[in-house]
Amino acid sequence: MKKKTVFVIGAGASKEAKLPTGYELKGNISRLLDIRFDWRDQKSGDYVICQALRLHVREHKEHPGDINPYIHEAWHIKDALPQAISIDNLIDAHRGNEKLALCGKLAIVRSILEAEKESTLFFERTRSDSNINFAALNNSWYLHFFQLLTENCGADDLEERFRSIALIIFNYDRCVEHFLRNALQNYYRISEARAGELVNSIDIFHPYGKVGLLPWQGTSNTMEFGVEPNPEQLLRLAQDIKTFTEGTDPDSSEILAIRSHMSSANRLVFIGFAFHKLNMKLILPDNVEGIDAATIKVFCTTLGISESDKEVVAEMINELYNCQLNIRMINVTCNELFTEYWRSLSF
Numbered sequence: 253m254k255k256k257t258v259f260v261i262g263a264g265a266s267k268e269a270k271l272p273t274g275y276e277l278k279g280n281i282s283r284l285l286d287i288r289f290d291w292r293d294q295k296s297g298d299y300v301i302c303q304a305l306r307l308h309v310r311e312h313k314e315h316p317g318d319i320n321p322y323i324h325e326a327w328h329i330k331d332a333l334p335q336a337i338s339i340d341n342l343i344d345a346h347r348g349n350e351k352l353a354l355c356g357k358l359a360i361v362r363s364i365l366e367a368e369k370e371s372t373l374f375f376e377r378t379r380s381d382s383n384i385n386f387a388a389l390n391n392s393w394y395l396h397f398f399q400l401l402t403e404n405c406g407a408d409d410l411e412e413r414f415r416s417i418a419l420i421i422f423n424y425d426r427c428v429e430h431f432l433r434n435a436l437q438n439y440y441r442i443s444e445a446r447a448g449e450l451v452n453s454i455d456i457f458h459p460y461g462k463v464g465l466l467p468w469q470g471t472s473n474t475m476e477f478g479v480e481p482n483p484e485q486l487l488r489l490a491q492d493i494k495t496f497t498e499g500t501d502p503d504s505s506e507i508l509a510i511r512s513h514m515s516s517a518n519r520l521v522f523i524g525f526a527f528h529k530l531n532m533k534l535i536l537p538d539n540v541e542g543i544d545a546a547t548i549k550v551f552c553t554t555l556g557i558s559e560s561d562k563e564v565v566a567e568m569i570n571e572l573y574n575c576q577l578n579i580r581m582i583n584v585t586c587n588e589l590f591t592e593y594w595r596s597l598s599f
Contacts, residue, residue, distance in 0.1 A: 256455075257519040257599075260535065261421045261428065264524025264553065265586050268392035269371045269427050272363070274338045274526075280366070281359040282333050285326040297326070301358045303483035304490075308354065325352040329359070340460070344496040357490040361481070364424045364463045369478030373431055377476075384434050393523065394427075396590030398435045400597055407440045410450050416599060418455040418513040422531055424462050424493065430477045433468065444468065457510050459534055460499040461492040500534045511538035514572070521597065522552040523586045527565045536572055545575040551597065553589050554581045 263274050272280060287297030294302055305319045315321060329342060329352065336342035343356045368374060372388045389395045405413050421428060429451055437447040448468035464475035464485075473488060475481060481489060501507060514520075515537040525531075537543075550569055554562055562581045570576055582589055590597065 256416055256418050256513055256517050257521065257597075258418045258420065258513055258517040260520065260522045260525050261419060261423065262523070262525035263423055264526070264555070265393060266371075266423050266425055266427050267524065268586055269373050269389070269394065269431075271367045271371050271423075271425055271427065277360075277363055277367075278333045278336070278339060280363040281339055281356070282330045284359045284362055285330045285355060287323055287326055298359070298362055300481065300483055300486055301326075301355075301362055304358055304486045305355075307483050308487055322351050322355055325349070326355040326359075328352065329356055340496055347495065347497055353495065354490065357493040358486055360424060360493050361463045361486055361489045365475070365478060365481060368425055368427070368430075368463075369480075371427065371478070373427055374478040383438055384431065386435070386438070391587060393586035393590055394431050394435075396587060396594075398432070398439075400590060400594070400599070402439065403598060407442060410436070410440075411453055413599060414450065414454045418457070418517075420457050420459065420510055420513075420535060421462075422458075422460060422525065424458070424460065426462055426464075426466055426477060429456065429466060429469070433466075455509070455513060457506055459494070459506060459510065460496075461494045464489045464492065496530050500530060507534065508538070510535055515539045515543075518547055518549070519597070520548065520550045520569075521589075522550070523589060524553060527568060529568075532568050532572065540573050540575075543573055543575065545573065545577050548573065548577050549596070550577050550579040551589065551593060552579065552581050553586055554583055555585055557581075557583075 267273055284298040284301055287302050288295055302319070305322045306317070309315055309317055309319055309322070329339070332342055333339065336345070339356055339360060343353050346352045372392065373384055373394075375382050375384055386395065401413060401417070402410070419428060433447045433451045436442060436450055437444055445468075452469060464473050467474045467476055473492060475485065475489060514535050552565065554565065557565065566579050566581065569579055582593070584592060
């Protein structure tokens with residue numbers, strides 16, 4: 253496999269498009285799952301999630317239409333989330349509790365779609381020429397990433413350039429895909445279809461799933477960026493959200509592909525990534541024999557990480573390849589990484 257630059261993308265990257273951090277996501281999920289009634293009328297919590305639960309028990313002929321067992325699990329999530337590192341950790345702590353997992357996954361999908369709509373990447377498709385307000389992204393990494401990818405690159409050269417990268421996205425949102433497709437169409441004046449083909453040619457992985465394919469990415473389980481789902485859609489999309497245990501299945505084809513790309517990478521760029529142990533284990537290269545440490549450069553945004561924890565992170569990265577790598581821990585935002593290390597990251 254040809255050497256690649258592998259970008260490992262975490263929640264801190266989406267934050268620059270005004271999506272929530274893991275901490276903020278916990279608050280949103282607690283609000284959505286605080287489902288309470290005044291007699292028959294729902295007075296709090298999310299109506300779509302409540303209707304999705306009603307649909308689920310009808311489809312499974314469960315508890316003769318009674319959603320109360322699910323509501324109690326939703327309340328438990330709300331009450332326990334302040335103690336949890338993240339919603340993912342809480343679901344994983346209760347592995348085997350399918351009712352709790354379903355409530356959590358429904359809330360994740362609902363929260364992320366809400367967040368996409370409130371992001372700086374969202375636009376209303378009122379006209380055929382509607383598009384992202386790219387000027388509003390000046391303080392985000394998205395524009396600089398696009399500039400890096402397309403530097404000295406004509407439209408006919410994009411496929412070759414895109415073969416030199418892989419993206420491992422630990423977020424449920426579709427911000428990167430949505431941005432790239434619209435940015436390519438706008439910049440190169442190519443069709444929506446061609447821009448979609450180019451983005452689909454990039455090796456992009458969401459090991460924990462995402463809130464559906466964008467309509468131009470496929471024909472099943474699709475959802476437009478930032479659009480409110482109906483109860484049936486919400487139930488279907490929740491099936492694509494994976495827990496830690498589900499997402500780290502070493503036999504899944506996606507995990508195998510991720511590890512293969514990690515083995516062939518000559519540059520690793522961690523942006524907005526928290527370096528959780530399970531996530532580091534997930535990206536473990538499948539073959540490190542014969543790897544020359546001098547040929548691999550690593551760049552990490554470490555804003556908010558203490559000096560002692562930076563040493564731990566460096567050890568974790570070195571352990572991936574069983575050697576001492578050239579690692580740059582950079583105390584900057586994702587946006588600043590691309591501006592300050594432009595030449596180091598260029599193709």
